[in-house]
Amino acid sequence: MYPRPIPETAVWQRRLYVAVVVGILIVWLGPLFAVILTSFRSMQDVMGGNLWGWPTQFGLIENYTAVFTQTPMVQYFLNSLIITVPSVIGVLILSTLAGFVLSRYRFPGNMLVFALFVGGNFLPHQIMMIPVRDLMVKLGLYDTTMALIIFHVAFQTGFATLFMRNFIAALPDELFQAARAEGATPFQTLVHVVIPLVRPALAALAILLFTFIWNDYFWAVVLTISDSVKPVTAGLANLRGEWVSAWNLISAGTIIVAVPPVIMFFLMQKHFIAGLTMGAVKG
Structure with a gap:
């Protein structure tokens, strides 16, 4: 009824399990990480289509301030x-x-x-x-x-x-x-x-x-x-x-x-x- 723990002797099974968990975490947290990065970007970076790469210009303070002022x-x-x-x-x-x-x-x-x-x-x-x-x-x-x-x-x-x-x-x-x-x-x-x-x-x-x-x-x-x-x-x-x-x-x-x-x-x-x-x- 309940999943059995993977024995320590089953090395490849444990490695596969860790790989699957890491893959699921990446898929789950990837969009959240992209949103956080985008909230740091400047408007020029966004208009340039850089939505997934590392920001070339940061507008952290400006973005979060503008949310409340604009x-x-x-x-x-x-x-x-x-x-x-x-x-x-x-x-x-x-x-x-x-x-x-x-x-x-x-x-x-x-x-x-x-x-x-x-x-x-x-x-x-x-x-x-x-x-x-x-x-x-x-x-x-x-x-x-x-x-x-x-x-x-x-x-x-x-x-x-x-x-x-x-x-x-x-x-x-x-x-x-x-x-x-x-x-x-x-x-x-x-x-x-x-x-x-x-x-x-x-x-x-x-x-x-x-x-x-x-x-x-x-x-x-x-x-x-x-x-x-x-x-x-x-x-x-x-x-x-x-x-x-x-x-x-x-x-x-x-x-x-x-x-x-x-x-x-x-x-x-x-x-x-x-x-x-x-x-x-x-x-």
Whole structure:
């Protein structure tokens, strides 16, 4: 079922394995390295067609400064924060409440509700493009940050509920029995027993949700038009000119957009790893 480790005596197999891994890393990291190099190039270097070679002229400071001075990138960043932070908080609250109820209380339709949460994750987003857009138009929320917040909260809650339900279900039953014996209400049990124990899971889920929502491009294009509400992913597309594209500025903007999720991951790396490995070992 699981791949067996390559024995140390199989020298050629181990060398082949290392070669394959290195090849995959090159294919995977090659485009990223090219984007980073392009963000260092001057406009003359880009116009000369030097997109993969070593830059002949460097414009590092000029490119990254121009992203904020010559484009509305600051507004795009603020829009992304306005959309992402409330969406993550809303999903964490709803998924924790739903996961607690679905994992600890048996009622008619329990599994049906849980199946609906899980089943929603298998729907391709493209088939919901027109209904979601029309709904936001009817609600008067089209081309607003609230439209993206509502969408992300609604559509990320299914995955998050599955995530939290499994973590809460793994907690020992004795803890809940002791809380009931002490006269704790379900809400008190959730606040004082469950949440302190699933903090690593909440941290891991927060990182995943932040990354998903921050990097969303499809719905940012579908539900927004004006620059005043576009997040960074949709705003990057506006950096392309009609006739000529400043690829050095686009690459610099791309690197800047990728920084917040990376920073958040490293700041919460300890909690993220603890959340992913939570419950992996008993005793």
